[in-house]
Amino acid sequence: MxxxxxxxxxxxxxxxxxxxxxxxxxxxxxxxxxxxxxxxxxxxxxxxxxxxxxxxxxxxxxxxxxxxxxxxxxxxxxxxxxxxxxxxxxxxxxxxxxxxxxxxxxxxxxxxGEFAFGAAKDVEHMVCLTVGTGIGGGVVIDGELLRGAHGVAAELGHMRVVPGGHRCGCGARGCWEQYASGSALVREGRALAESGSLAAAQMLSVCGITDSSELSGPMITKAAAAGDPCAVELLDDLGRWLGEGLASIATLFDPSTIVIGGGVSAAKQLLVKSAQVAFEKNLPARSNRPHPSFGLAELGNxxxxxxxxxxxxxxxxxx
CATH class of the missing domain: 3.30.420.40 (ATPase, nucleotide binding domain)
Structure with missing residues (x-):
């Protein structure tokens, strides 16, 4: 064709x-x-x-x-x-x-796209996370896209991880994307700055702003890449939430590859390393099962x- x-x-x-x-x-x-x-x-x-x-x-x-x-x-x-x-x-x-x-x-x-031509082109089983304002997801099993009985499977960002937690845009509380997304990163960064944290004040300075309401995800990522301790800690926390959630995802789908994309993936190994550490720590029966590889999306927008x-x-x- x-x-x-x-x-x-x-x-x-x-x-x-x-x-x-x-x-x-x-x-x-x-x-x-x-x-x-x-x-x-x-x-x-x-x-x-x-x-x-x-x-x-x-x-x-x-x-x-x-x-x-x-x-x-x-x-x-x-x-x-x-x-x-x-x-x-x-x-x-x-x-x-x-x-x-x-x-x-x-x-x-x-x-x-990532499965057919990008970071997972050589595998048959993969999970892809798009980490931006929220969390988007896609799952491929045996070379077929998982869609479910009604076409609405793999809404991974709305997996519940904290009962009674933050209210999500979907109407539920405690969805994964409320803790492991760009929105969560910004929310936590602003909260730290508003608490009077000296480390957060230094981060704002590195970002070139004084008003915490101006703080954005890309600013935090750039500050972390420059070595700012507060920004690095924020991304480490985000990676931990990602890794813990992915450990549950892996028990469901047993992927050979996990691909992380979206705007937050610009943090690259700052994010992937902490996510993989948390994943390995929380994967059930981790000593007795094969572990998937982690990679960054290759096709961008x-x-x-x-x-x-x-x-x-x-x-x-x-x-």
Whole structure:
């Protein structure tokens, strides 16, 4: 099969690219996301794809969107940051473009990109975490993306780790992403600064700010890379939460590789090392079972585009 288009639908930007069977992106197009309007968002997706189709012979389109996607990969059941509720997005976009369309959860699409062409391209069993504002996840078992009976499996960030803990955007308390995400990193950093901690005050100085409300995840990561003790401790705590949660994930899926991506992964070994230490410490029967390898995602912001395009290509090829 030839070319396919992958589209990554974010809360502010729609990014599309023409992707070959080798996972390489050729031409690209972008549109702003009119997140409050179902019709305008769909039209922006159509326009971004149509721009590329006008110049390339494309056989399928894959769309990665945040939220719950139906088992048939056509309907967005619910999107937390977009106005989609039971939206037949695949049918709608396909009718406008005249090509087959596959819709997939964005974290699943990114995980598949890393599995097919990135950090896990040589394995058959992997777990991928996208650690950003929250935690996205994707699981591949025996070379197949885990989607579940209703298409909404692998919402790893909403695994409950602290009963009665911090309230999550999903409505529950104590979800993993409330302790092991970029949002958690910033929350803890600001709390330390507001407590009057001298170490946190020094961190703010390294970040070039005096107001703790201006503190961001990238600032903490950069300060940690520069050796600031408070920032290093914050990332170490984040890594510990990641590792403890991943130990539970490993007991469920037994992956050969765990891939960590997303904005927080810019901390690289500062994060991965502490996560792996906590993982090894908390893995049940750790002396009597094989341990997965840890790695950083390789495809960056392109993972969702590449994964969505490849999933669409494979589905069309199988018909």
């Amino acid at each position: 030839g070319l396919s288009i992958g589209i990554d639908v974010g809360g502010t930007k729609i990014a599309a690219g023409v992707v070959g069977a080798d996972g390489k992106i050729g031409a690209r197009s972008h549109r702003d996301t009119p997140a409050t309007s179902v019709d305008e968002t769909a039209q922006a997706i159509i326009d971004a794809a149509a721009e590329l189709i006008a110049e390339h012979k494309v056989e399928a389109v894959g769309i990665g969107a945040a939220g719950f996607v139906s088992a048939d990969r056509s309907t967005v059941l619910f999107a937390p940051n977009l106005a989609w509720r039971d939206e037949p997005l695949g049918e709608r976009v396909g009718a406008a473009l005249g090509v087959p369309v596959v819709v997939e959860n964005d974290a699943n699409a990114a995980a598949w 392109d993972a969702g585009i590449i994964g969505a395009a490849d999933l669409a290509r494979r589905r069309e090829s199988a018909r």
